[in-house]
Amino acid sequence: MITRRTWCSALGAGMTAGAQPPVAAPQPGDSTREQRLRWWHDAKFGMFIHWGLYSVLGRREWVLEQEAIPISEYEQLARRFTPQPGAARQWARLAKRAGQKYMVLTTKHHEGFCLFDTKLTDYCAPKQACGRDLVREYVDAARAEGLRVGFYYSLMDWHHPDGERCAKDEGARKRFVAYIHGQVRELLTNYGKIDVLWYDVAHPLDAAGWESERMNRMVFELQPEIIVNNRNRLAGDFGTPEQRITEEPRPWESCMTLNGSWGYCRTDDEWKNARTVIRNLGNCARGGGNYLLNIGPRGDGSVPEPSVQILNSVGSWLERNGKSIYGTERARLRYSEMTGFTRRGNTLYLQVHFWDGVTLSIPGLETKVLSARLLATGEKLSYQQDKYRLLFTGLPATPPDEPVTVIELECEGEPVQMDRLLVRGRDHRGKV
Numbered sequence: 050m051i052t053r054r055t056w057c058s059a060l061g062a063g064m065t066a067g068a069q070p071p072v073a074a075p076q077p078g079d080s081t082r083e084q085r086l087r088w089w090h091d092a093k094f095g096m097f098i099h100w101g102l103y104s105v106l107g108r109r110e111w112v113l114e115q116e117a118i119p120i121s122e123y124e125q126l127a128r129r130f131t132p133q134p135g136a137a138r139q140w141a142r143l144a145k146r147a148g149q150k151y152m153v154l155t156t157k158h159h160e161g162f163c164l165f166d167t168k169l170t171d172y173c174a175p176k177q178a179c180g181r182d183l184v185r186e187y188v189d190a191a192r193a194e195g196l197r198v199g200f201y202y203s204l205m206d207w208h209h210p211d212g213e214r215c216a217k218d219e220g221a222r223k224r225f226v227a228y229i230h231g232q233v234r235e236l237l238t239n240y241g242k243i244d245v246l247w248y249d250v251a252h253p254l255d256a257a258g259w260e261s262e263r264m265n266r267m268v269f270e271l272q273p274e275i276i277v278n279n280r281n282r283l284a285g286d287f288g289t290p291e292q293r294i295t296e297e298p299r300p301w302e303s304c305m306t307l308n309g310s311w312g313y314c315r316t317d318d319e320w321k322n323a324r325t326v327i328r329n330l331g332n333c334a335r336g337g338g339n340y341l342l343n344i345g346p347r348g349d350g351s352v353p354e355p356s357v358q359i360l361n362s363v364g365s366w367l368e369r370n371g372k373s374i375y376g377t378e379r380a381r382l383r384y385s386e387m388t389g390f391t392r393r394g395n396t397l398y399l400q401v402h403f404w405d406g407v408t409l410s411i412p413g414l415e416t417k418v419l420s421a422r423l424l425a426t427g428e429k430l431s432y433q434q435d436k437y438r439l440l441f442t443g444l445p446a447t448p449p450d451e452p453v454t455v456i457e458l459e460c461e462g463e464p465v466q467m468d469r470l471l472v473r474g475r476d477h478r479g480k481v
Contacts, residue, residue, distance in 0.1 A: 077265040091376040092150035097343035099311040101158045102126040105348035110312030127177035136350025137190035145194045147360035148367030153199030161208025188240045199245030216253035237271040248280040256282035296336035304341040313345040320355045323362035324452035331389045331400045337379035369425040370455045373398035397458040404448035409441040413467035416460045424455040
């Protein structure tokens with residue numbers, strides 16, 4: 050069995066070690082990227098699902114490493130991993146109610162246990178206690194709800210005997226790379242059309258060591274319409290900022306947890322509320338990005354009640370205000386804790402996170418506003434506009450919508466804002 054003394058010191062306790070700077074050289078998939086990403090740009094919102102043997106213990110997805118559990122002891126969890134039938138269908142229904150358009154499941158996390166049917170190891174769900182192909186159940190569930198299907202796959206593997214040796218032993222590297230490529234091939238061959246491949250942590254090899262270009266060529270040969278992220282040491286189709294919203298010039302997707310944990314953690318109660326999720330979703334959309342929001346089911350596949358409540362609230366809001374999210378474009382506008390913006394063409398959507406009385410002032414909007422209304426109800430709003438601000442008057446004293454009110458503004462052209470310093474620099478007569 051492998052020793053794991055270097056994992057935490059090398060990687061910390063998250064997924065970000067897999068992210069790498071973009072590679073400038075031409076890459077597999079370059080010529081079809083715009084077409085392949087079209088649906089994803091419109092979708093904006095997806096569900097991430099971290100689920101594995103660690104879910105049985107309920108102490109986060111890195112419990113094997115962080116608690117130094119012997120591999121032989123950890124392997125016994127497979128006997129207790131017997132999810133209830135229909136669990137994946139419940140996730141898919143929750144995702145649909147939440148307004149999420151695609152799902153991404155951990156088919157194999159760093160622990161090395163595979164949720165799918167593989168010929169390359171017996172350390173997988175179909176050959177252990179539950180005796181079921183859990184990836185097949187997930188794929189069928191997502192498709193039944195009309196959702197796009199994504200596979201997460203960790204390149205790093207704490208269970209495989211060559212998982213760490215491959216960095217210093219060429220024979221081990223060749224065996225391990227053959228194993229990884231073989232499993233990626235199985236995943237993209239056995240389940241029909243797959244929409245997203247989400248690699249994670251590429252430690253301990255570089256792109257040459259992983260033979261990543263060959264890997265991606267295989268991926269596109271098997272699934273010509275798939276999109277691939279940037280965590281196998283290549284640029285891929287999109288970037289993956291983690292637990293933060295960082296706008297990138299290229300396509301990007303912010304992945305976040307609903308609380309502080311990726312895998313189920315029974316003691317983690319630091320939940321994001323629905324307003325925070327909506328604000329994050331809007332800020333991703335404003336910057337031209339997507340929001341991949343994680344749930345961590347229990348070992349039996351059930352979803353913690355706070356996750357269900359939060360996602361149901363977000364989905365209810367999106368039923369009324371989804372026009373301000375889906376299919377929107379980058380907006381060259383600033384946002385704050387109080388307000389945010391999204392844009393579709395010349396239409397600007399102002400998201401008011403904290404409603405504060407009968408007036409509302411938006412500084413520096415240079416583009417002429419032609420009309421304004423509440424998106425959820427269609428009620429027209431009164432406003433005044435000069436060079437320095439857009440001022441709404443006669444607004445309701447209480448929020449017209451919860452947890453975030455959206456105002457739809459039809460503008461004369463693409464909405465742009467004046468430089469912040471110019472707004473601050475005017476005198477009391479409105480002159481700079």
